[in-house]
Amino acid sequence: MAHYRITLLPGDGIGPEIMAVAVDVLKRVGQQLEIQFEFQEALMGGAAIDATGNPLPAETLEACRNSDAVLLAAIGGTKWDSLPNDQRPERGLLGLRAGLGLFANLRPAQILPQLVDASTLKREVVEGVDIMVVRELTGGIYFGQPRGIFAAETGEKRGVNTMVYSESEIDRIGRVAFETARKRSKRLCSVDKSNVLEVSQLWRDRITQLSQEYPDVELSHLYVDNAAMQLLRYPKQFDTIVTGNLFGDILSDAAAMLTGSIGMLPSASLGASGPGVFEPVHGSAPDIAGQDKANPIAQVLSAAMMLRYGLNEPEAAHRIEQAVLKVLDQGDRTGDIMSAGMNLLGCRAMGVAIVKALG
Numbered sequence: 001m002a003h004y005r006i007t008l009l010p011g012d013g014i015g016p017e018i019m020a021v022a023v024d025v026l027k028r029v030g031q032q033l034e035i036q037f038e039f040q041e042a043l044m045g046g047a048a049i050d051a052t053g054n055p056l057p058a059e060t061l062e063a064c065r066n067s068d069a070v071l072l073a074a075i076g077g078t079k080w081d082s083l084p085n086d087q088r089p090e091r092g093l094l095g096l097r098a099g100l101g102l103f104a105n106l107r108p109a110q111i112l113p114q115l116v117d118a119s120t121l122k123r124e125v126v127e128g129v130d131i132m133v134v135r136e137l138t139g140g141i142y143f144g145q146p147r148g149i150f151a152a153e154t155g156e157k158r159g160v161n162t163m164v165y166s167e168s169e170i171d172r173i174g175r176v177a178f179e180t181a182r183k184r185s186k187r188l189c190s191v192d193k194s195n196v197l198e199v200s201q202l203w204r205d206r207i208t209q210l211s212q213e214y215p216d217v218e219l220s221h222l223y224v225d226n227a228a229m230q231l232l233r234y235p236k237q238f239d240t241i242v243t244g245n246l247f248g249d250i251l252s253d254a255a256a257m258l259t260g261s262i263g264m265l266p267s268a269s270l271g272a273s274g275p276g277v278f279e280p281v282h283g284s285a286p287d288i289a290g291q292d293k294a295n296p297i298a299q300v301l302s303a304a305m306m307l308r309y310g311l312n313e314p315e316a317a318h319r320i321e322q323a324v325l326k327v328l329d330q331g332d333r334t335g336d337i338m339s340a341g342m343n344l345l346g347c348r349a350m351g352v353a354i355v356k357a358l359g
């Protein structure tokens with residue numbers, strides 16, 4: 001019987017509610033396929049700040065390091081927004097990514113046929129969209145030095161961040177992207193700003209070089225401003241997108257919104273070895289926390305991504321994804337994806353429906 005140690009980071013806001021649903025779903029699929037999960041909870045984000053003063057306590061990072069995978073819900077909230085930068089919940093997330101070496105972030109944006117009308121774009125534009133954004137996650141302007149707010153000689157302050165990529169950083173994310181495209185429809189679009197930025201010129205050169213090792217994958221390049229426009233104009237032209245940390249942050253939100261509900265989308269953050277972190281793309285939604293209104297589907301699909309990419313249990317992942325499609329086919333909806341004639345469910349009831357759909 002397979003046995004996995006999973007660290008759960010429920011975090012803040014709606015995090016604990018949606019995490020509870022994902023755990024129920026994992027337990028059910030585990031019973032069916034003889035997979036045993038050993039769950040341990042740890043503190044991160046605002047919850048960790050309240051309890052310890054630190055958004056990523058050392059014991060949390062240690063627990064994550066010693067597990068087979070980490071399932072994270074969501075962190076942050078207005079309560080912690082006024083703290084200095086290095087004490088904010090977001091810092092915990094960045095520390096977790098850096099601490100586990102999670103340089104590759106996979107963010108799928110797939111339109112489910114049941115939810116086409118939830119998109120703000122026209123049906124003919126979004127129907128059939130299936131994009132995978134591969135975002136570099138531990139480099140670029142998020143981590144480059146120097147950074148800070150410094151006093152300039154003129155007496156005024158200067159804010160500084162540095163966008164930097166080394167060849168090896170570009171190559172390793174490039175490889176993940178080419179391999180990902182290879183398993184999909186073999187088209188990779190690399191996004192940069194090489195008409196202005198040297199860091200992007202190096203990025204484009206290395207990705208082009210690397211493409212010689214992947215002759216079966218068709219490579220294209222776009223500037224990031226054009227890529228943003230193309231995502232809205234004709235998203236079906238994209239299959240796999242690879243880009244740096246900041247551009248990936250922005251483009252993955254845009255891609256997510258094509259699907260109409262950010263409450264549906266999971267993500268995976270992976271390193272060269274060791275445990276990955278699996279989490280919804282959406283945030284902690286403090287405005288609806290504790291009201292049993294949250295959509296747990298992104299969390300449940302993150303658990304499926306954990307099974308597929310982190311634990312190599314594709315059958316379990318597939319069953320969970322099918323169960324989600326089944327409840328949507330039945331017309332079950334949470335408030336964020338509700339439309340006329342459908343059954344409105346709360347977070348817990350949606351969880352019960354998904355577990356039931358697993359059979």
Ligand code: IPM
Nearest residue numbers: 076090091093094249252281
């Ligand atoms: C994301 C988020 C994070 C990021 C924040 C919360 C630090 O926006 O995962 O996309 O910018 O990477």
Ligand code: MG
Nearest residue numbers: 249250252253
């Ligand atoms: Mg973001």
